Amino acid sequence: MTDEPKPERLHLMLFISGASPASAQTVNRLRGLCDRNCPDGYELEIVDVYQQPELVSSRGVVAVPSLFKDLPLPMRLLAGNFTDEPAVLAALGLPTTKDE
Amino acid sequence: MLTNTDVVGLEDQPRFQLPKSPTGIDGFDEITGGGLPVGRPTLLCGPAGSGKSLFALQFLVNGATRFGEPGVFLTFEENRADLVANTGSLGLDLDGLERDNRLLIDVVTLEPESIVETGDFDLEALMVRLAWAVEKIGAKRVAIDSVEALFVAFSSKPALIRSELQRLFRWLKTQGLTAVITGERGVTTLTRHGMEEYLADCVVLLDQRVVAEISTRRLRVLKYRGSMHGSNEYPFLIGVDGLTVLPITSLSLEQKVSNERISTGVFGLDEMLGGQGVFRASSVLISGTAGTGKTTLATSFVDAACRRGESVLYFSFEESQAEIVRNMASVDLDLARWVGQGLLHFHCERATTLGMEDHLATMQRLVKQHAPALVVIDPVSSLARGATGLDVSAMVMRQIYYLKSAGITAVLTALNESEVVESTGLNISSLVDTWLRVVTLEASGERNRGLYVLKSRGMAHSNQIREFILSGTGVRIVPVYVGPGGVLTGSARAAEETVERDLVLGLDQKAAELATALEGRREAVETHVAALRADFETEESLTKRLMETTEERRQALQSDRTEQGRKRTVASTVKP
Numbered sequence: 253m254t255d256e257p258k259p260e261r262l263h264l265m266l267f268i269s270g271a272s273p274a275s276a277q278t279v280n281r282l283r284g285l286c287d288r289n290c291p292d293g294y295e296l297e298i299v300d301v302y303q304q305p306e307l308v309s310s311r312g313v314v315a316v317p318s319l320f321k322d323l324p325l326p327m328r329l330l331a332g333n334f335t336d337e338p339a340v341l342a343a344l345g346l347p348t349t350k351d352e
Numbered sequence: 353m354l355t356n357t358d359v360v361g362l363e364d365q366p367r368f369q370l371p372k373s374p375t376g377i378d379g380f381d382e383i384t385g386g387g388l389p390v391g392r393p394t395l396l397c398g399p400a401g402s403g404k405s406l407f408a409l410q411f412l413v414n415g416a417t418r419f420g421e422p423g424v425f426l427t428f429e430e431n432r433a434d435l436v437a438n439t440g441s442l443g444l445d446l447d448g449l450e451r452d453n454r455l456l457i458d459v460v461t462l463e464p465e466s467i468v469e470t471g472d473f474d475l476e477a478l479m480v481r482l483a484w485a486v487e488k489i490g491a492k493r494v495a496i497d498s499v500e501a502l503f504v505a506f507s508s509k510p511a512l513i514r515s516e517l518q519r520l521f522r523w524l525k526t527q528g529l530t531a532v533i534t535g536e537r538g539v540t541t542l543t544r545h546g547m548e549e550y551l552a553d554c555v556v557l558l559d560q561r562v563v564a565e566i567s568t569r570r571l572r573v574l575k576y577r578g579s580m581h582g583s584n585e586y587p588f589l590i591g592v593d594g595l596t597v598l599p600i601t602s603l604s605l606e607q608k609v610s611n612e613r614i615s616t617g618v619f620g621l622d623e624m625l626g627g628q629g630v631f632r633a634s635s636v637l638i639s640g641t642a643g644t645g646k647t648t649l650a651t652s653f654v655d656a657a658c659r660r661g662e663s664v665l666y667f668s669f670e671e672s673q674a675e676i677v678r679n680m681a682s683v684d685l686d687l688a689r690w691v692g693q694g695l696l697h698f699h700c701e702r703a704t705t706l707g708m709e710d711h712l713a714t715m716q717r718l719v720k721q722h723a724p725a726l727v728v729i730d731p732v733s734s735l736a737r738g739a740t741g742l743d744v745s746a747m748v749m750r751q752i753y754y755l756k757s758a759g760i761t762a763v764l765t766a767l768n769e770s771e772v773v774e775s776t777g778l779n780i781s782s783l784v785d786t787w788l789r790v791v792t793l794e795a796s797g798e799r800n801r802g803l804y805v806l807k808s809r810g811m812a813h814s815n816q817i818r819e820f821i822l823s824g825t826g827v828r829i830v831p832v833y834v835g836p837g838g839v840l841t842g843s844a845r846a847a848e849e850t851v852e853r854d855l856v857l858g859l860d861q862k863a864a865e866l867a868t869a870l871e872g873r874r875e876a877v878e879t880h881v882a883a884l885r886a887d888f889e890t891e892e893s894l895t896k897r898l899m900e901t902t903e904e905r906r907q908a909l910q911s912d913r914t915e916q917g918r919k920r921t922v923a924s925t926v927k928p
Contacts, residue, residue: 314475315467317473332471340468
């Protein structure tokens with residue numbers, strides 16, 4: 253890898269509850285947000301809590317949707333369906349566009 | 353005070369009542385008539401450190417080990433290592449139970465600082481986790497400790513958390529899981545976050561107070577739908593066996609009564625008690641001022657029991673075992689022998705080191721362990737120090753009932769501060785079956801001990817005061833003398849006894865003298881009679897002689913006359 257202080261790619265793990273319309277909306281919102289704000293791309297793993305309860309347990313998930321930003325460190329946990337975009341961007345360490 | 357609501361027998365329960373899930377926690381199942389409501393969530397409220405987590409854990413562990421019900425422990429409070437370490441000392445083998453799939457510990461780590469809320473969410477993941485855990489081991493019991501963490505982690509959405517919890521509890525109910533949920537007490541509301549509206553089936557409050565520098569824990573069943581429950585506050589203890597609620601008996605006043613009488617170890621005292629001693633499984637109170645010999649009298653009971661081959665538990669709150677054994681040896685009571693044979697066990701503890709509840713919990717534990725036939729509490733009055741008044745009587749009362757219902761004879765000593773008042777200050781004298789009082793009798797410059805039976809239910813007993821003597825040859829009860837000056841004891845009695853003895857001696861002597869005199873008189877008379885007889889015999893023989901002589905002379909005369917007559921007749925016939 254290069255020595256440049258390049259921001260690392262985001263590694264995200266999203267937990268959703270099943271394949272409901274609400275879940276689909278949540279995923280879309282996240283993808284949109286990341287597409288717009290991550291020029292270098294990102295890694296997103298989507299986990300259905302009903303399909304993988306052991307993972308829910310081992311990762312200590314309580315709320316759903318829950319998004320884990322595993323990289324870059326520090327690890328952050330985002331709870332919610334990403335309707336509060338500024339909060340999402342801040343939590344993910346992505347530059348926010350300032351409103352006038 | 354012990355009321356009917358404390359004691360919940362199965363026959364008291366309403367007809368259609370919820371089935372109960374036993375917690376296995378000493379005393380708690382008794383208060384609730386069987387345990388927690390099956391298939392319902394129970395709220396356990398209390399401040400930090402009040403024992404909520406332990407209660408919840410014990411509920412699960414007992415469920416797994418004793419009642420065949422695996423359980424899931426969902427904890428937000430402790431990490432696994434701490435949990436295992438902390439409970440290991442209480443004899444809870446969490447690791448082992450997890451390996452056997454009888455327990456599943458799910459540690460939920462919420463770090464509020466690292467959680468960012470980005471929109472709407474719910475707690476479905478938590479429920480998924482719980483459901484998965486329950487299914488994995490076939491759990492029947494669940495504990496969640498504590499829900500406060502959720503409110504803290506998602507502090508901007510308390511309403512959401514509440515409604516999600518409601519959803520969770522409904523789910524628990526549909527799954528038929530018996531759950532214990534812990535939470536904090538509120539200031540104005542029952543729980544901090546107002547959960548009681550929908551967790552109203554059963555609510556248990558835990559509390560911890562410091563009174564007179566001794567910390568006491570209390571538990572209260574606030575609400576229990578569909579069931580009767582003891583409504584008082586019950587002290588409880590966290591000891592080496594975990595949580596114990598105490599002291600509770602599940603029997604009401606209906607217990608089997610024994611007609612067997614056992615000796616007090618002092619013959620004179622057995623005599624005062626209808627000639628046979630006290631009833632087995634009765635309670636005996638020995639009260640008196642300092643130094644009157646209460647411990648010694650209690651020890652006589654111990655000695656008598658050990659001689660019968662029965663085991664004894666001696667709780668001493670003032671003296672050490674060594675002191676008691678040494679002191680009793682001086683009155684010829686050999687306790688060392690019984691200790692050596694394993695019949696006598698001492699438990700000595702200064703009353704002031706622990707709260708009363710601790711003492712009583714220890715007592716119950718040891719009684720269960722040793723199953724004695726006789727228990728001595730010496731003195732029960734020292735337990736009262738440092739505890740609030742009403743509590744003490746109620747708790748001593750419970751302990752007495754507990755022992756009685758277990759068929760154990762209880763001997764309690766109590767210190768009276770003054771001679772005048774016939775009260776132990778504990779109000780237990782009305783509860784005990786037999787009340788012996790030791791008093792000091794002062795007279796003629798001496799202090800001696802007196803004993804009397806103030807009451808003894810179910811038997812005729814002496815109403816006299818007797819003297820109670822402790823000496824190198826043992827304990828004796830002797831009748832007192834009632835002289836013209838009143839009751840005589842000690843050397844006055846001894847003096848009186850001497851006087852009587854002398855008097856008797858004097859009378860004996862007099863009788864002997866009279867007998868001797870009579871003998872003498874008899875002899876004199878007989879000598880006299882002998883003399884008279886001798887005289888008479890002489891007289892008799894003389895008289896006989898005289899009579900013989902007289903007879904001879906008469907015969908001689910008679911023959912003379914006859915001769916003369918014949919001669920005359922012959923002469924007249926001879927003529928010229």
